Amino acid sequence: MPETPWWKQRVIYQIYPMSFCDSNGDGIGDLRGILSKLDYLKSLGVGALWLSPVYCSPNEDNGYDISDYCNIHENYGTLADMDELIAEAAQRDIKIIMDLVINHTSNQHEWFQKSRRRIAPYTDYYIWQKGEPGKKPSNWGSFFGEDCWAYDELRGEYYLHLFAKGQPDLNYHNDAVIEAVENVMRFWLARGVAGFRCDVINILYKDSLKNGRWKPALTGSEHYISTDGTHQLLNRFRREVFEPYNCYTVGETVFVTPQMADDLVNPSRAELDCVFSFEHMETDCHFVKWFLRKFSPDRFFDTLTKWQTSLDWNTVYFENHDQPRSVSRFGDDGAFHNQSAKALATLLLTLRGTPFLFEGQEIGMTNFDYPDMAKVRDVESINIWNLTGRLHLPQSLRWKMIKTKSRDNARTPMQWNDTVNGGFSTGKPWLSVNGNYPLFNVEQQLRDQGSVLQYYQALIAYRNQSPVLQAGSFAPLYRQNGVYAYARTFGGETLRVVINLTAEAKPSPFEGKAIFSSYNKAEVDGTLAPYEAAILRG
Ligand code: TEU
């Protein structure tokens, strides 16, 4: 029997370095800040950290536009700090996962600067197309609601950028690009990194640049979502790089069905280990996140069941740096803040798969409280704000879209204590702290026995030694009017989980002694209170 891989046993914690902890008062989180919190992370029980990008970058897209893959942004520290972080984390048996952003680079990257000047071997590193200014090569759309073709005066050609203008897409029809990227991966693996979170990894290989079928968003995507060329690339990466280093990979994969996800993670195909699918995160919108739809717990549960039952193993996540805060979105960040955050914790840590926790989720951090655009920094939000302005959408709707879906909701600084800026920084934070930091912060929740944080600590500790929660099979038991129940079974032992994800009392599908309860109740009786969740033995 092969040994169970570590990523099937551990809880993984995502750090957004810019917003985690600032050690030197410049208002920007950094590696020494992360180092200072390793003991906290250990006490939370997480076994690996995924760091959003810390490489050199002009930060048009907060580090997802990389200008040097093999160096650390001076805002975050140095390569020596990174080595220290890897070593200090290892001391505590915590692994480090880096963000691998290889669909595109920054336009400030040396490769791009040389490519636009047609300097060999970089000439064809990017996706260049002939065309006159004002006459775009094709009708494709970008992920950030703007053009995806930019005209470069110097070269006299267009380049493709599926994200921001400063993020030109690399050309994976070019073997030199593939080799260059493989060397980047080896650089970090040799330094002791345990894995990669692979940014938009299922769109690397564009199999045509021709016009696409018109869609309300992302026209052209049929030419690049999970193409055969991408599958071949991933298989090559796996054989040539991941396998020799025993590297864990989790792909961020846009627009995948369970079948497409299986094609990426099925061990028989030797590509990725896991993916982040989006379908459960799209249960409060129509097609794209900006077309708002009321959250329906039942739709959410059905999507979870569908993914739980169609893949043998995958990730489980409700938050990341691109998504609103889960307690604000799927729970209730007012009257039932505590219970709903715990109900979501119960779901996250008891479904089958690798749980990913995003910084601040463990204290129930909420969406930002800004009154208008003045404090919003995210390039995507700013683009959408401008685009909806050009389309003359009503002001109130535009703000509602930003307020509910802006990526800055998740990016506000981590709330450590009730001192100035929530203890994140002694300087002026790059993004404003949420005003509720005196109410929700780590220090306060470490003191309060009934806190969301202590619930996470206890449940992660339980999960860390529970074969049923780590490896048990999943079977749905009940789904009705916002109540969900399922069983996890392993080696003859069963745990049942029940969750009411509504603000009303609901009949419970079963009763019994609880080992965990979002109300700290010893028993589940015939009625579930608002946002009551519980784990029962047997
Ligand atoms: O996100 C890819 C992606 O799918 C996003 O465009 C997503 O659709 C959007 O953020 C939803 O609002 C990854 C990173 O997670 C994101 O932070 C980067 O901006 C993006 O890739 C480009 O690298």
Ligand code: CA
């Ligand atoms: Ca700093």
